[in-house]
Amino acid sequence: MSSKRSETRQKLLQTTVNLLEKGQGKGVRMADIAVAAGVSRQTLYLHFGSRTELLIAATRYHDDQLDVEKRYQKVAETTNASDHLNAFIVFWGEHVPLVYNMAQALWEDADKDGAALAAWNDRMNATKTVCQLAVATIESEGLLSPSWTVETGTDFLFALLSIRNWALLTRTCGWSEVEYINRQQLVARNALFL
Amino acid sequence: MSSKRSETRQKLLQTTVNLLEKGQGKGVRMADIAVAAGVSRQTLYLHFGSRTELLIAATRYHDDQLDVEKRYQKVAETTNASDHLNAFIVFWGEHVPLVYNMAQALWEDADKDGAALAAWNDRMNATKTVCQLAVATIESEGLLSPSWTVETGTDFLFALLSIRNWALLTRTCGWSEVEYINRQQLVARNALFL
DNA sequence: ACGATACTTGACACTGTGTCAAGTAAAAGA
DNA sequence: TCTTTTACTTGACACAGTGTCAAGTATCGT
Numbered sequence: 001m002s003s004k005r006s007e008t009r010q011k012l013l014q015t016t017v018n019l020l021e022k023g024q025g026k027g028v029r030m031a032d033i034a035v036a037a038g039v040s041r042q043t044l045y046l047h048f049g050s051r052t053e054l055l056i057a058a059t060r061y062h063d064d065q066l067d068v069e070k071r072y073q074k075v076a077e078t079t080n081a082s083d084h085l086n087a088f089i090v091f092w093g094e095h096v097p098l099v100y101n102m103a104q105a106l107w108e109d110a111d112k113d114g115a116a117l118a119a120w121n122d123r124m125n126a127t128k129t130v131c132q133l134a135v136a137t138i139e140s141e142g143l144l145s146p147s148w149t150v151e152t153g154t155d156f157l158f159a160l161l162s163i164r165n166w167a168l169l170t171r172t173c174g175w176s177e178v179e180y181i182n183r184q185q186l187v188a189r190n191a192l193f194l
Numbered sequence: 195m196s197s198k199r200s201e202t203r204q205k206l207l208q209t210t211v212n213l214l215e216k217g218q219g220k221g222v223r224m225a226d227i228a229v230a231a232g233v234s235r236q237t238l239y240l241h242f243g244s245r246t247e248l249l250i251a252a253t254r255y256h257d258d259q260l261d262v263e264k265r266y267q268k269v270a271e272t273t274n275a276s277d278h279l280n281a282f283i284v285f286w287g288e289h290v291p292l293v294y295n296m297a298q299a300l301w302e303d304a305d306k307d308g309a310a311l312a313a314w315n316d317r318m319n320a321t322k323t324v325c326q327l328a329v330a331t332i333e334s335e336g337l338l339s340p341s342w343t344v345e346t347g348t349d350f351l352f353a354l355l356s357i358r359n360w361a362l363l364t365r366t367c368g369w370s371e372v373e374y375i376n377r378q379q380l381v382a383r384n385a386l387f388l
Numbered sequence: 389a390c391g392a393t394a395c396t397t398g399a400c401a402c403t404g405t406g407t408c409a410a411g412t413a414a415a416a417g418a
Numbered sequence: 419t420c421t422t423t424t425a426c427t428t429g430a431c432a433c434a435g436t437g438t439c440a441a442g443t444a445t446c447g448t
Contacts, residue, residue, distance in 0.1 A: 004415090004424080004425065004426095005424080005425065008425080008426085026305070027306075029403090029404065029405090030404080030405070030406090031404080039426080039427095040426070040427050040428075042406095042407090042426080042427070042428085043425085043426060043427080045405095045406070045407080046425080046426075049406090050405080050406075051404095051405070051406090108305055111220070111302055112221075147377070147380055152369075152373075152377065155363060155367040155369065156363075156377065156381065158362070158367075159359050159362045159363050159367075160354075162358070162359065162362060164356070164358045164359075165353050165356065165358075165359065168352070168353045168356060169349060169350075169353050173349040173352075173353075175346075175349065179346075183341070183346065183350065186341055186385070187350065187381070187385045190384040190385050191380070191381045191384050191385065198393080198394065198395095198445095198446090199393080199394065202394080202395085223434090223435065223436090224435080224436070224437090225435080233395080233396095234395070234396050234397075236395080236396070236397085236437095236438090237394085237395060237396080239436095239437070239438080240394080240395075243437090244436080244437075245435095245436070245437090
């Protein structure tokens with residue numbers, strides 16, 4: 001009967017994901033989640049110690065549903081640095097919209113809560129690693145512009161592709177997904193190659 | 195005797211600026227400011243209706259002290275698009291560190307408070323206007339890469355120079371002010387010109 | 389001396405997070 | 419079948435921080 005517990009846990013996570021995704025992540029309270037899941041507020045604290053823990057668990061849960069590894073395959077399968085970079089930016093341009101609202105909820109808490117900050121940094125480091133891979137590939141083919149080292153080039157690409165930049169360009173400036181991808185490819189290529 | 199009121203007001207603003215600048219903007223409470231200014235908490239509400247109002251007023255007060263117009267002169271005095279862009283990025287690279295902590299305090303409230311959001315957008319629009327000027331100058335000399343329109347090029351430059359990008363590159367990645375300026379100049383030039 | 393101005397004092401409402409203790413209901417185990 | 423355990427509920431409360439209110443004090447100008 002320990003399956004009832006994990007059933008409830010799953011329901012809570014799913015409800016949290018749903019609310020965060022639709023509500024733009026803004027001001028989703030513990031009470032809101034409890035009501036939406038048809039459960040008492042205290043049950044949330046029984047399963048997750050705090051709002052931050054719930055947020056982190058929900059983020060992971062959501063990630064698992066997205067099957068990121070599989071979609072990253074196309075990047076991994078490329079055979080040269082230029083294709084790799086382009087494929088990576090395509091991947092990223094398609095990935096961020098799926099993750100944005102969850103990420104936003106996390107970083108809003110990162111101001112106050114150390115655990116949320118840690119979780120946020122975790123995710124950021126993961127994406128920086130893939131940036132690093134892309135730049136290292138360019139360097140290994142001798143195509144990295146002498147203006148950059150692998151490290152600083154990675155920093156730049158990481159900043160260029162940051163989620164907040166994505167939000168600024170697509171949400172605030174109104175770029176479409178395709179425009180975002182094409183222009184970021186262009187900028188990254190012009191900056192890093194030669 | 196109405197000078198006493200404005201004296202106090204000034205003292206409150208200055209104290210707020212001091213606290214925000216040193217404290218990384220994080221968690222500066224009304225009570226903290228009141229104590230630091232040697233005044234009761236309620237006096238703050240007598241002069242400014244809310245935390246957000248105080249924050250906005252403090253930001254303006256701080257801006258006035260910085261004499262931005264004068265430091266922007268060097269940008270305005272340039273005679274061609276390339277110099278203009280370079281001078282602008284130098285200006286920006288020197289400007290952001292002075293403004294960062296205040297800006298951070300403002301945008302942290304922007305999540306919750308509509309007024310803070312409005313104030314934040316105001317500032318952002320101001321900087322976007324100067325970005326637009328830089329890109330329009332390039333275009334007017336026929337040097338803007340055909341990949342861009344003035345509008346999209348402005349969007350890009352605005353994103354590249356966003357305060358959050360600055361924070362990511364200098365604070366998180368550890369770029370020095372000089373490195374930031376040189377590399378951002380490089381990237382902007384490579385992306386926009388041709 | 390009078391009254392306005394500037395500020396103080398202390399209490400209180402409100403929101404949202406997190407905690408605690410006692411209670412219920414139903415499945416699991418003897 | 420009776421008992422224990424598990425999963426959840428209920429309602430109260432502490433706490434932080436913002437914002438409000440009413441009554442009090444001190445000082446300045448006239």
